[in-house]
Structure formats: C-alpha cells, structure tokens
Amino acid sequence: MLFVRACLLLSLMLVLPSLSYASQKVLVSVHPLALLVKSAWPQLEVTSLVPANQSPHDFSLKPSDMRKVKQADTVIWLGPEIEPFLVNLMGQKPSQIQLSHSVKEAAHQHSDHDHHEPHLWLQPDTLVSLLLVIQNQMGLASPTAFLQQYKQWLTNSEQEFSGLKDRGFISYHDAFHPWVEYFGLKQLDVVTHNPEKPVGTRHVVEVRQILASGAAACIFVEPQFQGRLLKKLTQGLAVKRIKIDPLASLYEIKSANFISFYGQLTQQFKLCLSQ
Structure with missing residues (x-):
C-alpha cells in the first residue's frame, strides 16, 4: 500500500509541473519567436503581439495590445533597442524575459553578432x-525533442549548402545576415538595411547594376516588402x-512546427542558388 501511495505521489509530482506550464499564458512580441517557443514547449499557451503578416518595423501598440501585455503571465520580447514600442509597458511588467541581452550572456562567449540583432530567431548558432x-x-523542462529535430535539420542543411556557397544573391531586407554568416553563403548586397527609411536612388542603381551583371542568382523578396521599388530594380532584367x-x-503558432519553417527557408535558398 505504501508503495502504491508513493507511486501515486510521484505521478502527481510529475504531472503538476506540466499542468502549471499549460496554464501559463505566454505573450511573445513577434510571431516567429512565438512559433519557436510553442515548438519547443507545446504545452504552453503561446500568442504573439505583432500579427504574423505584419512587419514589426512599423508596428504601433493599440489599446487591445496593451491589454494583452497586462493579461499575460509572462512576456518575451527582444529588448528596448529593438522594440521601443514596448518599453513603457515592460516597465510595469514583473514577469518578462528580455532576449537581446540575455542570449549573449547565456552563450558565455564573445560573438560576432550584434547583441541588438532584431532577428534572433534567424541565428542558427545562438538558437x-x-x-x-x-x-x-x-x-521549464529542457525541450529535448525539439533540440533533436533542430540538430538533425542543422546537419542536413550544412550538407545541402556545401556546394552552393560560390553563387551570390541579393536580399531585399537585411534579415538573413546571421543565417548567411553561419552557413558561409554569398550575399552580394541588400536593398535596404532599415525598412523604415526610404532607399536612396544611388543604392537602387548599384543594386540594379549587380542584377544586370548576372552575378546574383536571384533576388529574395518578402511578402511584407514588395511594390514599386522591386519593379524598379528588376524591370527589363531576367x-x-x-x-x-x-x-x-504562413505557420500558425499552434502548429508548433518551427523546424518546418527553417526547412522551408533552406529550400528557398537552394531554389535560388541551384542551377
């Protein structure tokens, strides 16, 4: 009987943490990071502040967003330098995780990355x-299952990129430079380093010259940044x-499939760089 009671007690102790995790409402500032958190810990209730189809570069808080921040048990955000629109609210939020500084400290090493990097989810070496x-x-418990999937994706992607590092490309937005640095890919230029500022005519001419020369295998375009500028860059060019x-x-947070998102990025790079 004592053995049975001990087993029941142990089972309860194992179940209670998972129940407490599941009851936590976690609000993450940007969609891809929310997808990452949900993929690592599927039992958490995770939502994002900035909608999936909106760029965080031009986001501004609405009253409904402020309520989300106040109602969340924990808020995960990138930090004041990257997300200044959250600074005032975070000053009143006791349970928060600021990633931009914490990630560098956790790595216990000097990194070539800017610790104010706004695209932390695109850094394979610091994920x-x-x-x-x-x-x-x-x-939380260690996300063992997710880490195994991630390690397998990393191994596969390193192999797939091994023969594609000599071909250049142009990115519309400077989001992928951590990815490019990690895999040793050849990004020739970017159209804009800061989507909040207009692109100068001189730089448009420079990028168009690269495209006209045939040095770039492709130009990457993003759904958040398209329009007349892209047409101006590529008009009349093959x-x-x-x-x-x-x-x-396109990946819902509840799907918890961040690795599929990373796999899709790998395939898009291969589609560009393959002959």
Missing part, C-alpha cells in the same frame, strides 16, 4: 542559447525572384 534563457527564467518569409507568416 539553443535563446531557448536556454527561456527555459531557465521560466523554470532576374529570378524567390519569395522568402523571415516572419514565418
């Missing part, structure tokens, strides 16, 4: 550190356009 920060600060979405807009 594990990012998850470790969240795990430790929220008291340039391959490859759609790529760094914000994982």
Whole structure:
C-alpha cells in the first residue's frame, strides 16, 4: 500500500509541473519567436503581439495590445533597442524575459553578432542559447525533442549548402545576415538595411547594376516588402525572384512546427542558388 501511495505521489509530482506550464499564458512580441517557443514547449499557451503578416518595423501598440501585455503571465520580447514600442509597458511588467541581452550572456562567449540583432530567431548558432534563457527564467523542462529535430535539420542543411556557397544573391531586407554568416553563403548586397527609411536612388542603381551583371542568382523578396521599388530594380532584367518569409507568416503558432519553417527557408535558398 505504501508503495502504491508513493507511486501515486510521484505521478502527481510529475504531472503538476506540466499542468502549471499549460496554464501559463505566454505573450511573445513577434510571431516567429512565438512559433519557436510553442515548438519547443507545446504545452504552453503561446500568442504573439505583432500579427504574423505584419512587419514589426512599423508596428504601433493599440489599446487591445496593451491589454494583452497586462493579461499575460509572462512576456518575451527582444529588448528596448529593438522594440521601443514596448518599453513603457515592460516597465510595469514583473514577469518578462528580455532576449537581446540575455542570449549573449547565456552563450558565455564573445560573438560576432550584434547583441541588438532584431532577428534572433534567424541565428542558427545562438538558437539553443535563446531557448536556454527561456527555459531557465521560466523554470521549464529542457525541450529535448525539439533540440533533436533542430540538430538533425542543422546537419542536413550544412550538407545541402556545401556546394552552393560560390553563387551570390541579393536580399531585399537585411534579415538573413546571421543565417548567411553561419552557413558561409554569398550575399552580394541588400536593398535596404532599415525598412523604415526610404532607399536612396544611388543604392537602387548599384543594386540594379549587380542584377544586370548576372552575378546574383536571384533576388529574395518578402511578402511584407514588395511594390514599386522591386519593379524598379528588376524591370527589363531576367532576374529570378524567390519569395522568402523571415516572419514565418504562413505557420500558425499552434502548429508548433518551427523546424518546418527553417526547412522551408533552406529550400528557398537552394531554389535560388541551384542551377
């Protein structure tokens, strides 16, 4: 009887943490990071503040967004330098995780990356550190299953990119430079480093000259940034356009399939760089 009671008690102790995790409402500032958190810990209730199809570069808070922040048990955000629209609200939020500084500290090493990098979810070499920060600060279990999937994706992608590093490309938005640096890919130029500012005529001419020379295998275009400028860059040129979405807009958070999102990015790069 004592043995049975001990087993029941142990079972209850194992179940209670998962129940407490499931009851936590976690609000993540941007959609792709929310997808990552949900994929690592499917038991959490995760939502994003910035909608999936909207760029965080031009986001502004509405009253309904402020209520979401106040009602969340924990808010995960990138930090004041990257998301200044959240600074005032975060000053009143006791349970929060600020990733931009914490990730660098968790890595315990100097990194070539700017620790104010706004696209942390696109850094293959710091993704594990990012998850470790969240795990430790929220008291979560290690996301073992996710990490195994991630390791397999990383191995496969390194092999797939091994013969494609000599071909250049142009990105519309400077979101993928951590990805490019990690895999040793050849990004010739970007159309804009800051989508909030207009692109100068001189730079448009420079990018168009690269495209006209044939040095770029493609130009990556994003659903959040398209229009007349893209037409001006490519009009009259036989340039391959490859759609790529760094914000994982087509992946619902509840699907918990961040690895599928990463796999899709790998395939889009291969589509550009393959003959």
